Amino acid sequence: MLSRVKSAVASFMGGIMAGSSNNNNERSGGSDLPLKYPYMRPKFLGLSADEIECSADHIARPILILKETRRLPWATGYAEVINAGKSALNEDQACCEVVLVKKKPIGSLTPRKLPTSRRRSSLPNSDGMGMLENNVSAWLVFHYWALFDGHAGSGAAVVASRLLHQHIVEQLQGVLEVLTNLASLPPTVLGEEPNYHPSPGTQRALTRAASLRGATGAPGSPCTPPTRFFVEKKVQHESLVIGALENAFKEMDAQIETEKAIYNISGGCTVLVVVFLLGKLYVANAGDSRAIIIRNGEIIPMSTEFTPESERQRLQFLGFMQPHLLGGEFTHLEFPRRVQRKEVGKKMLYRDFTMTGWAYKTIEDEDLRFPLIYGEGKKARVMATIGVTRGLGDHDLKVHDSNIYIKPFLSFFPEVSYLFHLTVCFLHRYTMAAQDLVMRARGVLRDQGWRISNDRLGSGDDISVYIIPLMYGNRQL
Numbered sequence: 001m002l003s004r005v006k007s008a009v010a011s012f013m014g015g016i017m018a019g020s021s022n023n024n025n026e027r028s029g030g031s032d033l034p035l036k037y038p039y040m041r042p043k044f045l046g047l048s049a050d051e052i053e054c055s056a057d058h059i060a061r062p063i064l065i066l067k068e069t070r071r072l073p074w075a076t077g078y079a080e081v082i083n084a085g086k087s088a089l090n091e092d093q094a095c096c097e098v099v100l101v102k103k104k105p106i107g108s109l110t111p112r113k114l115p116t117s118r119r120r121s122s123l124p125n126s127d128g129m130g131m132l133e134n135n136v137s138a139w140l141v142f143h144y145w146a147l148f149d150g151h152a153g154s155g156a157a158v159v160a161s162r163l164l165h166q167h168i169v170e171q172l173q174g175v176l177e178v179l180t181n182l183a184s185l186p187p188t189v190l191g192e193e194p195n196y197h198p199s200p201g202t203q204r205a206l207t208r209a210a211s212l213r214g215a216t217g218a219p220g221s222p223c224t225p226p227t228r229f230f231v232e233k234k235v236q237h238e239s240l241v242i243g244a245l246e247n248a249f250k251e252m253d254a255q256i257e258t259e260k261a262i263y264n265i266s267g268g269c270t271v272l273v274v275v276f277l278l279g280k281l282y283v284a285n286a287g288d289s290r291a292i293i294i295r296n297g298e299i300i301p302m303s304t305e306f307t308p309e310s311e312r313q314r315l316q317f318l319g320f321m322q323p324h325l326l327g328g329e330f331t332h333l334e335f336p337r338r339v340q341r342k343e344v345g346k347k348m349l350y351r352d353f354t355m356t357g358w359a360y361k362t363i364e365d366e367d368l369r370f371p372l373i374y375g376e377g378k379k380a381r382v383m384a385t386i387g388v389t390r391g392l393g394d395h396d397l398k399v400h401d402s403n404i405y406i407k408p409f410l411s412f413f414p415e416v417s418y419l420f421h422l423t424v425c426f427l428h429r430y431t432m433a434a435q436d437l438v439m440r441a442r443g444v445l446r447d448q449g450w451r452i453s454n455d456r457l458g459s460g461d462d463i464s465v466y467i468i469p470l471m472y473g474n475r476q477l
Helices: 002-013 021-028 049-055 116-122 127-134 155-173 208-213 237-259 312-321 430-442
Strands: 077-081 092-102 139-151 268-277 280-286 292-295 298-301 347-350 359-362 415-419 422-424 444-446 449-451 463-467 470-472
Touching: 077 092, 077 430, 092 155, 092 463, 139 155, 139 463, 155 237, 155 268, 237 268, 237 280, 237 415, 430 463
Parallel strands: none
Antiparallel strands: 077 463, 092 139, 139 268, 268 280, 280 415, 292 298, 347 359, 422 470, 444 449
16 A cells, blocks of 8 residues: 555656656547547637647647637636646636527437527626516526536546536426516425415514424414414525535536446536626636635625645545545545654654544554655645545545545535625726736746746646626626
């Protein structure tokens, strides 16, 4: 085991992703299974095959931006650049759509995308909003931006970039009638109207027994309603959208797992999604990509990074509850450093899933196993293999030279946040701003490699950036 782990760690510390050899297989057709979707750059860039090939220059690393003849919804800016040689392909993917949600026809699974000529009228501060309000029960429009950061191959990122918004549509279709009726809270049972509406100030404290009987007064009171739990949680419409996003991520991950038996879908990917629906901006994040809002010079985080360190307690708890997932070769406990054989019987600092601080424990033989979380900072890894803990795919990912699967420790579940009542701010040069951000992160190629300001090391990874102009009230964010 020790030699296996040392080999895996050496590969990562050298900047080579586990399974990076699969990148060449993607291009040369090393898998016997067909690709579900061929590798390409985001459709909205409109690149030809020759342009895609020229963009994959790991030496010059040209920054790709929108062509002058193309425009994204809300005048969104976008720019990307390939890595400095970590993988043969740019494993990032992106998608930007204006999507129409209609009541689900029987036998139909494909959502409608608004044609380009109608996209301007679909914006929430245009005449299209009036049409939406007049026929609100029939359909909804949402704006969709997504970034997919692939690893160990681009297959999962490519598939998710094509299909995730379709899963979101299918989930929204199930609650379409509720979402378009903003005057009433979502019913507890779909299709039923609540038959008890307690007035403020008239509710009385009930004993548990009376509550279970559904009584509002003394036993036998004529005011006694039908037996039921009449104290219900108030669920807001925003929670239905959040639930739709969460279920869409789950269904997308399940589809990737199922179709891996049919298609060559390599690796996995983190996902960062922004959805504008009914005047609210939702951000769903599963991975370590970041979304921020800049308001009057203030940076407002809309997502958090899910890494082995930030999710240490969740991972350790899973290892504690299901020790068979550790394969008898890892320990769920964390120590400041690797435990040595000569330290058995001594007391050493440790912490488990219940702790944010540290304590001492007597070292036992099983503590000599390799730690579930290895390294710190950007070099932290789960089972010495992967540096992210949420995303899609990775169903076949194993610890190097073993049969220990890592997927049980990886979650598809996104963290979703939202902001109220945003509208569009049409200005210019957002593409230039996105290009500038990518350039600042990549840096300039010098004798010592890619360097940013103060001669610090620039990013050698794939880099992708959206800049989405927003307004809050009448102020630009």
